[in-house]
Amino acid sequence: MSSWFNYGASHDSEVTLVFRGFTVLKGTTVTLHTVIRSFTSLLLETRCKGFKTCMSHLRYLCSSIHVCCISGPIPSADAHTKAKFSLSRFICRSSWSATAETSDSIVSLTVCLQSNAHIGVDKLILDQGEGVSLAEFVLLFNPWCKKDSVYLAGEAEREEYVISQDGLVYRGIPKRITVLPWIFGQFEPGILDICLQILDESPNYMSDAALDCSERRNPVYVTRVLSAMVSNSDKGVLAGNWSGDYEDGVKPTVWKDSCSNLHFSGIMFTLCLSRALGIPCRVGTNFGSARDSNGDLIMERFYNEFDENIADDSIWNFHVWVENRMTRPDLTLGYEGWQASDPTPQHRSDGVFCCGPAPVRAIKEGELTFKYDIPFVYAKVNADVVEYIKLRDGRVFKMGGSTTEVGKSISTKAVGRDEREDITHNCKYPESREAFWSVSHLPQDLLPFALHLSTCLHIKVRVTPDMQIGSDFDVYAELKNNTMVTKSWRVMFYAQAVSYNGTLGETCGLGEFTEMNLASSEGEPGSLHFEFTVYFVYAYVYKVLCKSLRPLILGVPKVGQNLVADLVLQNPLPEPLELRIQRVKAWRWTLRHVWLPRGRRISTVGPKEFATAKVEFTPKLPGQRKILIDFASNKLHNIETFENLVIYE
Structure with a gap:
């Protein structure tokens, strides 16, 4: 489905629909900017916005006529799921209102939708003694309206966080951040229907449909329901699988868009759902993300x-995670704006697997009592790490820790360009103990180990900066005695493969230093050599940095005209x-052919050799794609x- 917001136009403008005998004419179109796009059978409207209906064969028109807008299984004025209002002389933009004009046998009825109305499927009824159904439409949040709780100032921001159907997701480690292009596709056919179905199948709706429909006027409530419904509990969309065996499904790293996930009931981001409903939303990546299992704001590693x-x-x-933009009237003034939600929650919140929305400012300020789930999200970005060793006799010794390992390089896509924006400063203060205590609001005796994490032996590990997958490399350890006396040490140095969620695999490198004596403040270097034939056997997933892997587009980028992308990839x-092409995705493009040399889909590429491939496609809509x-x-x-293209008419 095309964008159902008036892209590039005023969002207080009117949309004209034609009725004959109180039925909607099929094939109704709406002009969006300079492009006319046909909608599906769903009529789509946004809050704070007026629309006009034209009716014929009306018997009479008088001030006693009322207009009703109803929603949900049990419409009620008390539950805000039924609005009944009379015709007036002027439209009021802040509340439900309607005006009427007559010309010959045609009556034009203009209706304005309230800025805090519930979102979802609504029915418009004309009450002139008996109720006559005028239309059924889907009401959405309106980020263009200043009175709407999801209002977002700035056209560039609305374009990026509401209209844009593609974006970038960041992953890796802080020193090697990589980018994953993603197609959200929130305006694709069937996506809005799926969003509404997800809301209607939530436990909230099943237990009390009337209350659930009433609460849908609040984006905080809607965001919280979406967070719960995406997870694998409570009839959610996502199915968790941490085993590494995907024989009966699709490997998570194969997905590159949200539409396929929703249609296929697989992994996706709540961003697609939020934008489809009109809530501004963006993706955020937290590097070094802590999972605090007991809520003490400390990551305790016991070995x-x-x-x-x-x-x-x-x-x-x-x-x-995802961040949604909205007001927070339930909190102190100043905590509106970006709210963090986790589409894959790891804990229960109010008895349900969901997380957020948590005000980003509350995370930074350490307001741990604010709604929702601030302690859990705060620990993700600002927990201290303390490491212990537990001996066979039960004794426990503190080995060391870190105050800077958690919450680094928090990233999102910049507005209007394919660049990484660092938003760490939004979520936390610069690393320091003073900043930690000033925002934690906790008695210092609750965190006795957080202040002094110095250890007798300091070990710093570093990797050669030019390390590349496919080659041997060295890892260096620098040891330093922090005590005031000479100490004897025996150090074992080894490495394990690790997945992105911290799960450790097999040992893929082992080195043992002989016993050494270090005087006070004295250091000693050590190294461990990794051979490709050894470490590659135990590797989980590697991100290959192929800087030369950029498609060369052949042809003029115009709607309906074939284009060819030439690709070259080095082993x-x-x-x-x-090697084979796994998938090609593009929004509103038609894929024609994909081939490798000699017509084979699979090609064997020798060591350090180059493979070539071609992709032929046809753009269907103008604009940046x-x-x-x-x-x-x-x-x-x-x-x-991925490659950006500007498609011309």
């Missing part, structure tokens, strides 16, 4: 004598690679590229 982690707390390489490994191309192989994953 046994074999260095196996025996604690429930974990730190993910990165974690993705970075010292061994052969089976992205094409996403995803490669797959028998040994490497997450090889993707």
Whole structure:
């Protein structure tokens, strides 16, 4: 479905619909900017906005005529699911109102929708002694209206956070941040129907449909329901699978758009759902994201004598959440704006698996009592890390920790350009103990280990900056004695493969230093050499940095005209690679052909050799568009590229 907001035009403008005998004529069109796009059978409206209906064969018109707008199974004025109002001389933009004009046998009825009306399917009824149904329409939030609780100032921001159907998601680690292009597709056919169905199948609706429909006027409530319904509990969309076995489904890293996920009931972001309903939304990635299992704001790592982690707390390489823009009348003034929600919640909130919306400012200020789930989100970005070793006899010793490991390089896509914007400053103050205590609002004796994390032996590990997947590399450890006396040490140095959520795999490198004596403040270097043939066997997923993998577009980018994308990809490994194109995605483009050399979909590429591929497609709509191309192989994953194109009429 095309965008159902008046793109590029005034959002107080009127939309004209023609009625004959109180029935909507089929094929109704709406002009959006300079492009006329046909809607489906759903009539779409936004809050604060007026629309006009034209009726014939009306018997009479008088001031006693009332207009009703109803929603839900049990419409009620007390529940705000039924609005009844009389005809007036003028339209009032702040409340339900209607005016009427007559010309010959045609009556034009103009209706204005209240700025805090509930969203969802509504019916418009003309009451002239007996109720006559005029129309059924879907009411959405309106980020163009200043009176709406989701109002967003700035046309560029509305274009990025409401209208744009594609974007970028960041992942990796702070020193090696990579980008994943994503198509949200919130205006694609059937997506709005799915959004409404998700709301109607929520436990809230099932337990009290009238109350649920009434609460839908509040974007805070709607966002919270969406967070719960995307998770795998309570009839949600997403099905969790942490086993690594995806034989009966689709591997999560294969998905590159939200539409396929919704249609296929797989993984997606609540961003698609939020934007489809008119709520401004963006994706945020938190690197070094903590999962605090007991709510004490400390990530406690307990190891046994074999260095196996025996604690429930974990730190993910990165974690993705969404931020919705809205007011918060339930909180103190100043906590409106961006609200963080987690589409994959790891804990229960009020008995339900959901997370948020949590005001971003409340996260930064450490307002742990504010709604919703501030302590959990605060720990994601600002928890301290303390490490312990537990001996076989039960004794526990603190080994060390960090005050800076959690919450780094929090990232989102910049407005209007394909660049990373660092929004860490929105969520936390610069790292310091004074800042931590000033915002935590907790007695200091609750966190006895957070202030002084110095240890007897300081170890700093670093990797060569030019390390590349497919080559051998070295890791260096620098040891320093922080005590006032000479100490004898025996250090074991090894490495394990790790997934993005912190799950450890097999040991892929082992080195043991001989016993050494270090005087006070004395240091000692050490190194561990990694061979590709060893570490690659245990690797989970690697992101290949293919800077040369950019499509070369051949042809004139015009609507209806075929284009060809030439791609060249180098095998970075010292061994052969089976390569194929996994998926090609583009919004409102028609894919024609995909082929590799000699007409084969799968090609064997020798060590350090180049593979070529072509993709032919046809743009269907003008404007800026992205094409996403995803490669797959028998040994490497997450090889993707994208290109922006401006398509002309």
